Every structure is written in structure tokens, then in C-alpha cells.
Amino acid sequence: AATKTASKTDVLIIGAGPAGLMLALWLARLGVDARIVDKRTDKVYSGQADGFQVRSLEILDSFGIADKIWNESNHMIEVCFWNPDESGCIRRDNRVVNGRAGLSRFHEVVLHQGRAETFFLDAIRDSYGPSVAGGVGATDNKTRALVQERRISVERKVMPTSLTIDEQGAGDTTAYPVTVTLRHLSEAEATPTQMLSNVQDGLFRSNLNPPDDITMPPREAQASDAGPAATAAAAENDEVVQCKYVVGCDGAHSWTRKALGPEFDMVGEMTDYIWGVLDIVPITDFPDIRNRTMIHSASNGSLMVIPRENRLVRLYIQLTEVSVGSGRVDRSQIKPDMIIKAAKKIMSPYNIDYHYCDWWTAYQIGQRVGNHFSKLNRVFLAGDAVHTHSPKAGQGMNVSMQDTYNLGWKLGLVCKNILQPSVLSTYELERKAIAKQLIAFDHRFSRLFSGRPAKDILDETGVSMDEFASAFRQSHMFTTAVGICYQPSVLVAGPTDSDKSEAIGSIDENESVPQEHVPQSQAHSTSALSTACIVGMRFPSHQVLRHADARPWQLHHKMPSDGRFRLVVFGGELSSPSTSSSQLDRVNRLGAWLADTLLPRLPTITLMPGTTNLHGGGRPGYSLATQKPPSIIDVLLVYAGTLQDEEGLATSSFDLLGLHEVYHPFDPKLGHDYDKVFVDRPSHHDGEGKAYENYGIDRTRGALVGVRPDGYVGLVTSLDETGWPEVSKWLKGILEPRANGNE
Ligand code: FAD
Numbered sequence: 083a084a085t086k087t088a089s090k091t092d093v094l095i096i097g098a099g100p101a102g103l104m105l106a107l108w109l110a111r112l113g114v115d116a117r118i119v120d121k122r123t124d125k126v127y128s129g130q131a132d133g134f135q136v137r138s139l140e141i142l143d144s145f146g147i148a149d150k151i152w153n154e155s156n157h158m159i160e161v162c163f164w165n166p167d168e169s170g171c172i173r174r175d176n177r178v179v180n181g182r183a184g185l186s187r188f189h190e191v192v193l194h195q196g197r198a199e200t201f202f203l204d205a206i207r208d209s210y211g212p213s214v215a216g217g218v219g220a221t222d223n224k225t226r227a228l229v230q231e232r233r234i235s236v237e238r239k240v241m242p243t244s245l246t247i248d249e250q251g252a253g254d255t256t257a258y259p260v261t262v263t264l265r266h267l268s269e270a271e272a273t274p275t276q277m278l279s280n281v282q283d284g285l286f287r288s289n290l291n292p293p294d295d296i297t298m299p300p301r302e303a304q305a306s307d308a309g310p311a312a313t314a315a316a317a318e319n320d321e322v323v324q325c326k327y328v329v330g331c332d333g334a335h336s337w338t339r340k341a342l343g344p345e346f347d348m349v350g351e352m353t354d355y356i357w358g359v360l361d362i363v364p365i366t367d368f369p370d371i372r373n374r375t376m377i378h379s380a381s382n383g384s385l386m387v388i389p390r391e392n393r394l395v396r397l398y399i400q401l402t403e404v405s406v407g408s409g410r411v412d413r414s415q416i417k418p419d420m421i422i423k424a425a426k427k428i429m430s431p432y433n434i435d436y437h438y439c440d441w442w443t444a445y446q447i448g449q450r451v452g453n454h455f456s457k458l459n460r461v462f463l464a465g466d467a468v469h470t471h472s473p474k475a476g477q478g479m480n481v482s483m484q485d486t487y488n489l490g491w492k493l494g495l496v497c498k499n500i501l502q503p504s505v506l507s508t509y510e511l512e513r514k515a516i517a518k519q520l521i522a523f524d525h526r527f528s529r530l531f532s533g534r535p536a537k538d539i540l541d542e543t544g545v546s547m548d549e550f551a552s553a554f555r556q557s558h559m560f561t562t563a564v565g566i567c568y569q570p571s572v573l574v575a576g577p578t579d580s581d582k583s584e585a586i587g588s589i590d591e592n593e594s595v596p597q598e599h600v601p602q603s604q605a606h607s608t609s610a611l612s613t614a615c616i617v618g619m620r621f622p623s624h625q626v627l628r629h630a631d632a633r634p635w636q637l638h639h640k641m642p643s644d645g646r647f648r649l650v651v652f653g654g655e656l657s658s659p660s661t662s663s664s665q666l667d668r669v670n671r672l673g674a675w676l677a678d679t680l681l682p683r684l685p686t687i688t689l690m691p692g693t694t695n696l697h698g699g700g701r702p703g704y705s706l707a708t709q710k711p712p713s714i715i716d717v718l719l720v721y722a723g724t725l726q727d728e729e730g731l732a733t734s735s736f737d738l739l740g741l742h743e744v745y746h747p748f749d750p751k752l753g754h755d756y757d758k759v760f761v762d763r764p765s766h767h768d769g770e771g772k773a774y775e776n777y778g779i780d781r782t783r784g785a786l787v788g789v790r791p792d793g794y795v796g797l798v799t800s801l802d803e804t805g806w807p808e809v810s811k812w813l814k815g816i817l818e819p820r821a822n823g824n825e
Pocket residue numbers: 096097098099100101102119120121122130131132133195240241242284285287288289331332333334335336337338359443445464465466467473474475476477478479480482
């Protein structure tokens with residue numbers, strides 16, 4: 083028998099859609115030994131998901147790629163609701179803001195998934211810096227070695243055929259207990275057949291189709307049918323990989339999920355709603371075609387208009403003429419002509435047609451979620467592999483990317499011996515709760531969107547359009563993902579009872595996550611110190627000025643996804659003559675404790691070139707050699723500026739070097755770091771961020787905020803000695819102590 087090749091990797095990612103690529107990007111940015119395989123020959127080029135929600139854009143910005151999406155995408159600023167009037171004819175009922183102003187510096191934009199995949203692939207490559215691309219990156223030797231050893235790029239035409247876990251070895255962090263056999267496919271095996279037309283369609287991946295794995299029988303079966311020579315050839319193309327961790331990001335028909343056994347099956351239901359999707363350049367007299375628009379017709383179903391880039395418009399259309407009565411859909415009925423015919427009926431008396439169709443598909447809405455997101459914290463499932471739902475609220479790609487954004491740093495830092503492996507359990511804890519909220523939300527939203535509009539209040543089988551509009555308005559904190567609040571765990575310091583009641587009161591109930599989407603017990607904060615840094619929620623961003631040069635920055639831009647935890651020291655009014663000495667003293671005492679006591683006990687991290695200079699600080703990926711790798715904890719100081727000059731603008735009155743060195747770390751080769759101290763005061767050119775006001779932090783007292791590498795608040799405490807033990811306790815539960823073998 084032919085021998086199979088054998089190899090080892092710390093992390094094997096199966097599937098290179100949005101979930102897999104986000105994970106690969108994290109691992110590339112952390113310099114982790116990982117591989118990513120996909121059975122397809124290439125990435126998605128058109129169609130599929132298109133909506134980028136606010137939190138996803140913030141996350142992509144932390145990797146330096148949101149601006150590309152922001153610039154190319156179409157921005158959806160307003161949303162229109164069209165409903166039947168008394169005569170049954172559709173008319174515009176309302177035009178409102180799409181989302182909620184002030185939640186973030188971003189708002190929802192649309193661009194097709196394939197472009198995002200391209201940006202991910204570029205960003206993974208750029209993680210290793212210009213030195214690898216033949217440029218001039220001046221990284222230190224250790225980083226250079228990591229870069230050479232650990233480059234990740236998507237390996238296409240590769241799919242797994244078997245997966246086993248050595249359960250005995252699962253508790254040993256140095257072990258490689260997961261064995262996966264990978265098959266390298268031929269071009270023909272890896273190319274899906276486009277069905278029914280020459281236009282790119284998504285039917286081959288639609289849930290109306292059986293999983294296409296069925297068209298690729300197990301190699302052993304294929305080969306043995308063809309005789310012994312074929313068996314040997316097949317085995318030669320197989321590779322056995324020993325892995326520390328495996329992550330199934332292989333979509334709704336996930337092979338990985340099935341390999342883990344029936345207890346990993348998703349539970350939920352398939353609705354009777356069949357939807358068609360058309361990406362077209364429309365020719366129409368419908369007035370709101372360039373707005374996000376929801377149309378409910380009196381009796382012909384519903385339609386959603388999503389204006390897109392390149393004059394494209396996506397129409398989501400409920401197909402009332404396709405029967406699911408018998409439980410099976412006749413797929414051969416569904417063609418673009420049929421979908422546009424349904425659209426015409428819904429939009430009548432307006433006309434709509436097209437010459438150019440970019441992509442189309444049809445699917446049945448299924449709302450399912452897995453009971454388990456991980457087996458033994460060695461094999462994980464993420465994205466569509468573990469939750470599926472309707473695409474109407476634009477959540478699929480977003481929640482999938484956010485799953486692996488949650489998992490990536492945890493896996494990466496565990497592989498680098500920086501994070502305690504027990505932290506991996508928080509992935510399921512945090513993301514399963516979100517998936518369940520997503521399915522509950524989708525259930526409600528789909529019923530309201532797909533239902534027939536009520537004729538009047540006595541029409542009990544119809545859907546109230548007021549209820550629909552109100553559900554839409556209330557959904558923003560959830561759909562943007564800004565309202566997501568992770569439960570208490572080792573990563574999220576738990577609230578005291580008094581904190582809990584104060585925090586819940588601090589969220590405006592009309593504009594927050596619908597009650598069913600965030601259990602009350604999850605919304606917690608040390609609101610006495612900061613009303614807007616809520617423990618378990620993402621740390622918000624506001625404009626502050628760099629102390630050294632008065633340049634305005636979004637605070638998020640100083641918190642890139644580089645694997646570091648952050649202690650944001652809100653130092654209060656350091657420049658006010660009345661309070662400066664005592665407050666400066668408090669800030670410096672904290673600095674001394676951090677530098678002398680806390681940080682020496684914690685690991686350091688080798689930063690990859692791709693995490694540097696992401697936002698206007700020089701050439702991205704260009705990093706100078708440092709004497710020693712920085713601490714896993716990055717300390718940022720934001721103080722409240724108070725002095726006014728003759729033009730009424732605040733100026734700062736003290737020198738950076740008067741602060742403890744932890745706030746301006748000194749490197750013998752590079753001098754002081756001037757990029758760690760910021761002031762909240764008006765900018766000369768860019769208005770004011772009002773950071774203290776927006777973070778809800780007292781300017782005289784300040785606060786200390788602990789932020790996880792994924793930007794979620796883990797701890798809010800006091801600057802002075804009473805808060806220090808809380809910081810130690812929080813980090814002690816998460817990080818390994820500093821040791822030689824940390825990386
Ligand atoms: P996927 O994007 O499905 O990626 C899975 C990857 O795994 C693929 O690259 C696949 O080739 C690979 N793979 C699968 N099996 C294997 C295997 N055995 N071995 C190796 N590789 C494998 N969302 C929206 O928000 N709006 C929309 O309009 C929208 N329309 C959609 C239309 C269709 C037809 C589909 C299928 C999905 C749509 N979605 C939409 C959902 C959105 O595309 C998904 O939620 C999102 O892509 C999920 O990302 P993922 O990475 O989890 O999975």
C-alpha cells in the first residue's frame with residue numbers, strides 16, 4: 083500500500099469563507115503555526131453575503147482593512163417602509179435612519195462577500211510585513227524567523243476525509259491529539275457545477291440543494307470501484323496531519339460537524355418561506371430603489387431592496403408560487419425570470435426589469451443552532467457550521483466572522499503559552515449565547531417580514547406593520563452587534579448586585595437590545611466609574627488627541643488586533659492646577675505598581691509586523707527592531723485636558739517625561755514611545771471627541787478599564803490602590819505566568 087505523507091500543525095482551519103479567513107488572519111497576526119484548507123478551487127467572486135454591520139467594520143478596522151470596504155461599498159443611510167394603503171396599493175409609509183446614529187464611527191455598508199474575502203487574503207499576506215514580500219521591513223531576528231516558518235496561505239482543493247481525537251491526550255497542552263486526513267483534490271473534483279444558467283448562481287451552495295459532498299464520494303469508495311491502482315493513487319494524494327486544534331469553518335453543510343457525531347447536529351426548524359435573491363442593475367421607476375427598502379404587498383408577498391456597489395441592487399423576494407407543501411421544493415421551477423416576475427407583482431404599479439444580472443439564488447429559511455460549539459476544546463465549530471438563519475437582517479457573514487474573531491486570539495495565545503487553556507471554554511459560553519439570540523431574533527423578524535400585512539386591527543392572521551417597524555427599530559443594538567454583552571467568566575469580571583441594577587438602568591430601554599436578546603443578568607457594569615464602558619460589551623471609541631503632537635485619533639486606532647490586553651488608564655484632570663499634583667501622583671503610583679509588580683510577572687509577546695502602523699503611523703507592516711518584546715499588557719493613558727488658550731482651545735501643561743515610564747516605554751534602540759498618552763480636549767482641526775463625557779467617566783476621579791485583545795471590556799475599576807488587586811485577580815485567572823517557554 084502507498085504511504086500517506088504526515089505533518090503537524092498547531093491549528094488546522096477547515097473552510098476559507100468569512101469565518102475561516104477571519105481566524106486565519108488572527109493567527110497570522112499572532113505568528114501562530116496554522117494551516118487553512120478549502121475544497122474549492124477559488125474564493126467567492128459574486129453574490130452571497132453583502133452587509134457589513136457596525137461591529138464587523140470596527141473589527142476589520144482593528145486589522146487595518148475596514149477603509150477598503152468603506153471606500154468601495156455602498157452606504158445604507160436610510161431605510162424606507164412601503165406598505166399597502168386602503169386600496170391595497172403599495173405606498174411609502176416611512177423613511178427613517180438605517181440603524182442608530184452615534185453608536186459607532188461606522189454605519190452599515192454593503193459590498194459582496196468576495197471583495198471582503200480578497201481583503202482578508204491580502205491582509206493575511208501582509209501580516210508578515212514587507213520583508214517577506216521582498217521589501218525593507220526591519221523586524222528583529224525572532225520575528226523574522228517566525229515569519230519565515232509560519233506563513234499562512236489558503237491551501238485550495240483540499241478537503242478532510244477523516245478526523246479522530248485522542249481523548250486521553252486532550253488534557254496535555256503540548257500534545258497534538260487531533261488527527262485529520264486531508265485529501266488533495268483534482269480540479270474537476272473541486273469545481274462546483276453552476277446550475278440552470280450561465281449567470282453565477284448560488285444554487286450549488288443553497289440549502290435547496292443537497293450538500294455537494296454527495297457528488298464527491300469518499301475516496302476509498304471511488305478508488306476501490308476503480309481497482310487497486312486507483313486506490314494507491316488516491317492514497318498518495320492523502321496527507322495525515324497531527325493537530326493541536328481543529329476549527330470547522332466549513333459552512334452550513336459542515337463536514338467537521340458531521341465528523342464529530344450526531345450530538346453536534348444542529349437543532350431547529352426549516353420554515354415554509356422560500357426566498358429568491360437577484361443581484362441586478364435595475365431599470366425601474368420605483369422611487370426608493372437606491373435606499374434600503376422593505377415592501378409588504380397586500381397579497382403578493384414581501385420584498386427587500388438592498389442598493390449595492392457598481393449600480394447593482396439586490397432584491398430579496400419571497401417566492402409565494404413555489405410550493406413547499408410536500409416538504410420538498412421543485413428546484414427546477416426557480417430561475418431568474420421567475421424571481422423577477424414575483425418582484426414585479428410585489429412592486430406593482432411600479433415597473434422593474436433588468437438587462438444585467440450579476441448573481442442569483444434561492445433558498446428556504448432554516449433557523450438552526452448547534453448544542454455544542456466545541457469538542458474537548460480541541461475541535462471547534464464556527465460560523466454557518468454551527469448556526470443558520472435567514473439572510474435578511476444581514477447577519478450571516480457578520481456573526482460568522484465575529485465567532486472566529488472571538489476564538490482566534492484565544493487559540494493563538496494558548497498556542498503561544500500566554501493564555502491559560504481553560505480560557506478556551508469561554509468561546510462556547512460567549513458565542514452560543516449570541517447564536518441563540520440570533521435565531522430568536524431571526525424567528526421573530528422573519529415572521530414579521532414574511533407575513534401578510536394585517537388589513538386592520540381585527541385581522542388576527544395578518545402582521546401589524548407598526549409592530550414590524552418597531553421590531554426593526556429596536557433591533558439595532560443587536561443587529562449592529564454593538565449591544566452584544568458577554569457573560570461573566572474568567573475574561574469578564576462579574577458584577578456585584580448593586581452594579582447590576584445600576585447598569586441595567588443605564589441602558590435606554592427603547593434603543594437597546596430587545597429584552598429577549600440580552601438576558602438582564604448579562605448587562606453589568608461598574609457604572610459608578612464609567613457609564614459607557616460596560617463589562618462584557620465592546621469598548622467604545624471616541625476621538626482623543628495624542629499628547630505628544632496634538633494629532634486626533636480614534637482611541638480604537640491605538641488598540642489594533644495584535645493579541646495584547648489593554649489597560650486604559652483614564653487618569654482624570656492631570657493638567658488642572660487645582661488637582662494635578664494629587665491626580666498625577668495617583669497615576670504615577672499606578673504606573674510604578676504596573677512596572678515593578680504586575681508586568682514583570684506576565685508574559686511578553688512578539689508582535690508581528692502586520693500589526694504595526696495600521697492607521698497613518700507610517701508604512702503598514704513596517705516595524706523596527708526592538709530590544710525586547712513588549713508586555714502582553716499594553717498601557718494607554720487618557721487624561722482630561724482643561725487649560726484654555728487665548729483662542730478658547732485647551733492645551734496641555736505638563737511634559738510626558740513627568741509621567742512614569744510605563745506610559746512612555748523606553749527602548750534603548752528606539753527611545754521613548756510617544757504613542758501611549760492621549761488627552762481629551764478639542765482638536766484644532768477636527769472638532770472634539772468629548773471622551774470623558776462619552777465614556778461616562780468622572781474627570782476628577784478617572785477610572786481604569788481592562789480591555790481584552792478582541793476589544794471587549796473585561797474589568798472596570800478604580801485607579802488607586804483599591805483597584806489594583808482586582809486587576810491582578812482578573813489577569814491571574816487568564817494569563818500564564820511569565821516563563822521562558824511562553825512563546
Ligand atoms: P461559508 O461562507 O459557507 O464558507 C465555508 C467554506 O468552507 C467555503 O469556502 C467552502 O468551500 C468550504 N468548505 C465546505 N466544506 C468543506 C470541506 N468539507 N472541506 C474543505 N472546505 C470546505 N448572508 C448574508 O448576510 N446575506 C446574504 O444575502 C446571504 N446570501 C446567501 C446565499 C447563499 C446561497 C448562501 C449559501 C449563504 C448566504 N448568506 C448570506 C450567508 C453567508 O454567506 C454566510 O452566513 C457566511 O458566508 C458564513 O460564513 P462561513 O465562513 O461560516 O461559511
